[in-house]
Amino acid sequence: MSYFAAAVTRGRSGWTASELDLSDVADVDQVADLMRDVDPDALVSLLFIEADDAYLTVLRLDDGEDLRVFGSDAAYADDSRLGKLLIGDVTEPATEAAIDGDLDDLEPVVAADDDEDPPVVDPTATPIGDADLLADLGVSAHKLLALCATDGLLPADVTAEVCQAIGCGDEVEELREA
Numbered sequence: 261m262s263y264f265a266a267a268v269t270r271g272r273s274g275w276t277a278s279e280l281d282l283s284d285v286a287d288v289d290q291v292a293d294l295m296r297d298v299d300p301d302a303l304v305s306l307l308f309i310e311a312d313d314a315y316l317t318v319l320r321l322d323d324g325e326d327l328r329v330f331g332s333d334a335a336y337a338d339d340s341r342l343g344k345l346l347i348g349d350v351t352e353p354a355t356e357a358a359i360d361g362d363l364d365d366l367e368p369v370v371a372a373d374d375d376e377d378p379p380v381v382d383p384t385a386t387p388i389g390d391a392d393l394l395a396d397l398g399v400s401a402h403k404l405l406a407l408c409a410t411d412g413l414l415p416a417d418v419t420a421e422v423c424q425a426i427g428c429g430d431e432v433e434e435l436r437e438a
Contacts, residue, residue, distance in 0.1 A: 261311055261342065261343075263282070263312070263342060264310045265279060265280040265281070265282050265307060265309045265310075266279060266307070266435055266436070267280045267305065268306045268428050269302035269304065270302060270304040270305075270428070271299055271301055275427060275431050276298075276431060277432050277435045280295075282309070286345075288327070288345060291307065291346065292327045295319065296321065296324045304321070304397070305320070305324070306318065306319065307319040308423070310415035310416050311336060311342065311415070313416070314339075315335075315336040315339075315415060316415035317331045317332070317347060318330045318331075318393060318422075319346070328389070329350050329389045329390060330393050330404065331388045331389050332385065333385040333387065333388075334386040334388045335386070347388060350388045352388065352389065353386060354391035354405060385409070387405055387408055391404050391405050394426065398427075404418075407421055416436075420432070420433070
């Protein structure tokens, strides 16, 4: 299973981003250690893991402590070693009040090729973990869950939208293009 892992840290001078290699990690604690190593003095450390254009996992550390995890679909734990490692121990479903509301205000970033049909989101996807982990940065649980459920959005699109909203979109885009 292929993946892209972008570590985004906010220190006193702003946001920075770097790609992480998770191939040798044995557990989620080692992933948290890698996040801390990116910037030991970071006020906020985020890790966006996009796997096989199907799954998004977001991890967060505040001042290097209290790891919080969100996964776009619990099935990721069954589909890969990395998924099991990242979200295998997360048992609580990511809940938010019904997402039946109008999603027009989300203005998602969609990088779709006109010659291809956009992928269809799995209606059986079960988001798990802390969907509210980005709320204080400007992305509510409702918005995060709505983005993950939006038909045609890939995990990379969700990451781009979230990063744009929290102010680190340019840093992640530069990392992706490198």
